[in-house]
Amino acid sequence: MVDQVLASDPPPGQGAAPPADRPLTDRPPGVPGVGRRVVGVLRRVAAAGLWAAVLAGLVYAWRWTDTPTDDIRAYLVYWLAGLVLPGTLVHRALRGSRGNLPEDLGYGAAVGLVLELAAWALATATGAQSALRWWPVPVVLLFLVVPRLWRHWRVREPRPLPLRWHLAMAVLLGLIICWAAAQWEDLPLPPADFAYYQDLMYHLGLVQELTRGMPFELPQVAGEALRYHYLSDAHMASASLVTGSHPATVLLRLWLVPVAATAAVVTAGLARDLAGRWWVGPVGAAAAYLGVPLTLGSPVSAGGGLALSFASPSQTYMLPLLMLLTGLCVDLVRGRGLGPAWVLPPVLALACTGAKSSALPPLIAGLGLAGLVAWVRARRFPWRVLLALATLLAAMAAGYRLFAGGGAGVLVLQFFGLIRHMDPYRETLGVDDPIEIGGLLPPGVAAADGSTGWHVALGILGFWLVLQLPRLAGLLVTVSRGGRGDPAAWLLGGAVVAGTTACWTLFHPSASQLYFFAAVMPFGAVLTGWLLAVARPPWPVLLTAAAGGAAAQLLVPPLAEPAETVPAWQSAMADTAWRVLALVGAAALLAVLLTVLFGGRAVAGSAPDRPARGRGRWVAVANAGVAAALVGASVAEGVDLTVQWIVDEPRPPAAAERLVTADEMRAALWLDGRAGADDVVATNVHCQPVRTYENCDARAFWVTGLGGRRALLESWGYSDAVVAEHGRDGRSYPLQPAPDPEVYALNQRVFTAPAAGDLARLRHEYGVRWLFADTRAGKVSPALSRLAPIRFTAGPVTIHELP
Template sequence: MGQLQATGRGAPSVATVASTFVARGLPWVLCAAVLGSYLEVNGTAMSDLGRYAGYLAAAVALPGVLILRALVPSRRPWVEDVVLGTAVGMAAQLALLVLVVALGVSQLSWLRWWPALVVLPVLLVPRLRRRCLSTGSAAARAAQAPGWWHWGVAGACLVAGAGAVRAFLESPLPPGEGVYYVDLPWHLALVHAATRSVPLEVPQVAGTTVEYHWFADGDMAAASVVSGVPEAVVLLRLWPTAVVVTGLLLVAVLARALSGTWAAGVVAAWIFAVLRGVQVLPAHFAQGPIVLASPSHGYVAVMTAGAMVVIVWALRGQRIGWGGWLLLVALLAGAGGSKPAALPTLLCGAALTSAMSLLVHRRWDRVKAPAMVLLACAALLPLTAIFLSGSDSETSVRLFDFIRWHPTLRDVLSAGSGSSLLPAGVADLGVRSLQILGLGLLAVAFPHVGLHFGAAGFALRSVRADPVAWFVAGTIAASFAAFLIVSHPAFSQVYFVRLALVHGAAVLAWILVGAARRAPAPQARRVGLVAAGALVGAALAWLTARLAPTLDLAERSSVVAWRSAFLWSMMVFVGGLGLIAGALLLAGRRQRQLQRSAAAVLAGALVLGAPAYAVRDGALDAAGDALRGTRVDAVEKPRVSNEIPLPAGGGAAMHWLDLNTPRDAVVATNRHCSRGTVAKGCVSNLYLVSGLGGRQAVLESWAYVSVSGGPSGPSPYPERLAANDALFTDPTPEGFERMKQEHGLGWLVADATATPVSPRITEFATPRFSAGTITVYEVR
């Protein structure tokens, strides 16, 4: 479909060009147009949309594709080069930003010309030009993605992208007023910090170093510098959508690398976009692959999926050369610098693959590739742990800590003290505790039963001989094991599972395609078996939901009631699937075709049908709003959890501060709490000056500082806090001079509702802007 047919003069006919565009170009034009319109109608300037789109094409995808082709000569369809090249471009751009800022280059706008460092050598050096601009082999050209792949994946991109847009529309763009999810202004502060110094200086505490996986914030900083789009617009509108779509496309490419078929890419894309596991139990712990409120997770999804593609190439015996290994190290470094969960799980997968390759094949040449991956992960892990993982200082080993975070099962936890290894309520390991643990493990494991079904494939010799199968099994098993044994005060261990589900979407598609391939031909029959399985799975999920018992308020604290509800749901759902499994078992060795048909039906039920039933409650609503061009204020707004309200005039004042002060200005503020004052006790997690204002603060808040005792604890900088607040309550020449000498103080942001503001402050600083309860002063 879409093959160009030459006219007599060697040029493609108009009809051929038109049909090719309809098959391969139109779906992406429509997807971009709908998402762009949805952003524009909800307040994103069309100029920002245009600049950001141009930036993605010319400053990320283009140089990334050229770097990819220079390092690993192309034998691939062009769509795979573009998708993987985008991830490569993101990694290269971040590395250059770090270099430029670390060298102290004052004019960051020079970074806008970084693509020329890649494009010019390609154009001027004949060998590079042939390597990077070649159309590839005839086989590669013939293996281009079919038109239905473009339409299917573009549709999934529209759904996932619209969901990302809608999730952030509650957060107002400056100078708007409103509320923000607590982490977003903090990430915005890190975006600004990444343009000032490397290593990053904690934006809320001058003179201290950031110990956090900040690469996602660095990528947004580079995006703002290169595109010219304001940092807040990048974080709150454009970057989340771009990263989610890029991650989805990489998962689709990974699915094809795993399975060798384009159909797996479409399946993986839709699993990534809308499915959240088999949610038939009365209390489940189903997770999605992307946490939209966590920019670092979006970035690690892109870097990890890109690294997984290269790893699959290497493990399958493709010659990637030294350039491929260099590319893999860059992507692994990007992953390790964006989430601490990435490298340990990939390392476990590489270790298992190395061991099994040696055990099965007993040949060094079959162990070389997984050993190289293992070495790369092992070398990068301590570096990222030392320099980028300060946020993990309160992480500990505690078995099954997730139970106390479960929204329903935690109701059955009895009072009592915990132990160093077990949480309160189950530490005694009595009968009741063991039942709670069993329910909790079932709630975690059962939604992902499709992945467990894939483990049955290891009964086949061909699967056992495939190092990629061992690698993905090792990474996914390590992710779930870490989730069960790691404890974090903010439940960050859940990111291990979330990250596994990113490439887990591609693995599920691989499982489905593998089961269908083994079913009897012809192709239409295989598709029919999978479709029948999907209908059976959806019907069983619907039946389970209709027949499941409803627990009243009193029963929600009863282990017996929960156990009965679990058993009833399992009996209905598993019993129905057991009919199919029974047919598979009774078929006998002489009826392999029936066995394989039953396996295809079962795969369709577990991978597509049962999970699809759970998305009936509105997963497609955002795409519908995007297609209709609905304004967010015309519908029920997304609910903001853990919200931070702005003080009156805060949005306008911080917008003025961002536009009218030097990028390296240092600001003192008397507002340290999201609500209330320090004297009365507060939660110190307000990022007004450092986030929305985009400037370095002497001392703003201390919730996410490594030495902090928590957001509600006392300040770990009591002397600095006293000297800082004295500038507002009891200003003196000595106080201002000290702040100038120690921190380079140049501006003040005073909130009349935080602490008393002395009228004598005008002796040392000139009022420059005022809005609501906020006044901005310039220190004389």
């Protein structure tokens, strides 16, 4: 049953810090016992209704974006019965119940994702993919037949959360659904005349590949080993194998919201554990997954928008795993043992590394710092923390050997490298930067006269830090009375600093160093929520400050676009920074004045851990006001962007030459439905736009993505060999030539000047069975149809089969 709704937080040692709010009762003064039970039932019904509304909203969003009903039904059964149920049972067995059903199910879903990865690895290693759908059965049966495990079927020792928590989480998840629907609105399911973002088609090809058996290959370049953090794609491959839904439907629709919702619930649970107050959970999760950097009318954004990403499945999939792992680390640095839950850190750490290679390094840095703080504070060496640190390091090393490759090869040390992707530098000192990666400083900074380069670099860094204050202000917890002695605050704070430092000391030609910061955005948001709880000013103070921040973000007039000169950009950034500082000052002053107006009272029902007194008390109140204003502005901007995305006119289609036609997609889908699982296809489609020419952008990916089969040589833009050649001859890695010129020449010759010998070589030497010939991509000789029988034709595409 959904939990009772107005009880206190868990006691110490049972999943949370001591409750700071006075335990509430379901019975107002004078209400008899029968009335209390009636009120309790009504509140449980109301809470259940809120969660039902979230589920109904998700189903509506799927149907609104033309997701097939059968796929929706199958996916919901898969998610609830195949992930949440076994995961919840295992999590309760290892760590106990959270005391309330929603958090139990959220944490259970995160554990279910890890269990699914283990089942998928076993199935693909043994060729038993058809049996994958049955992996939850032995887990559930174990909890049915072993009497000792029966207790894990229910919430033992209920510690329910207030109805307001359920309402806040329902609103948060509803807004996440709206954000997802905004991504789907103009993204049709295939076949359609559409130009998909190339990374989505790349991931779709990986999803298709991971439904096959080990060892895995890079499907766009058959025969090359797959080295990539692909576990998000493994999750979607598992979902497709279990539900029978096409991988494109899973990727483009079904997987996103359940995983994001899991991350939100686990993050809210972590925030509640840290601060000891129920309301910090929804606030921290909202700041983490709805908030974006401030703009306040700035002509340029800071980059690093939402922690959630539709275009980067690996980033979103990593979040619930990382937050669950962080919760375990929090228990350790606070001196709590894990007991049987020690089995979770190594598997979660390996899963995080395999999901996103940038996830684990900041957490390792934070854990090391927290262990040092715990050692100094307790004057006893934290052996458990050391063991956890060794576990995470070993998992990262193993993950590097198993998964690392591709873009990681061009991630280099370069201080201020991020500015090379920002307009204030690109339009000024960086306007003539070469494509090559460069040295320890961006080329324009290194070549600037005098101290100009340093002034520009430091100015952009300061500007970026100011706009990221909603994710960074929470670092004040580490020096506040309520947090400076808590190693958990240093754990998250150290991770935030490490992620930020990596973002600004590394360079990647596609700005992938930002993912180090994206991994710690939720940590920063949780710390900011914790900062609100340190002072506990009256609720009207926090709500007024948050509303003021939101109003400032939404109503302040935009600044004019600056000229492309250093002084103009410095002036524009300074004006934005002054706006942010004015908001900070106004919020601090308003918080202090309103607290005085309310008599300096703390929130009713304060816990025994009394707030700071005297000047420290007012500093804490000012900090809380600033944090509330920053969260209000950040979330308001994120929600406003989503609303605009939904209500604005449909975005215009891509240029005709970039579109992949419905006929081309239909042909690829035909291939997916007819070819054998291990068949290899040769195609003349390599680039975007579709037509192939010398040094074109070799990132088409849709033949392998929609066609579902390995290609002899489709698109090589993300292959390890080509990525390593970034900058050669002044071209970025997607514009580099094919990695094997001989194979490329043979592949092209088969379509333009086919000969029986070349076709035989394809069939017997490279295992090619199908030819996917597209006249939009290049010349296709009429002689090909005489040498290889035609099996399907759609628009410009003809599919041939080699005997």
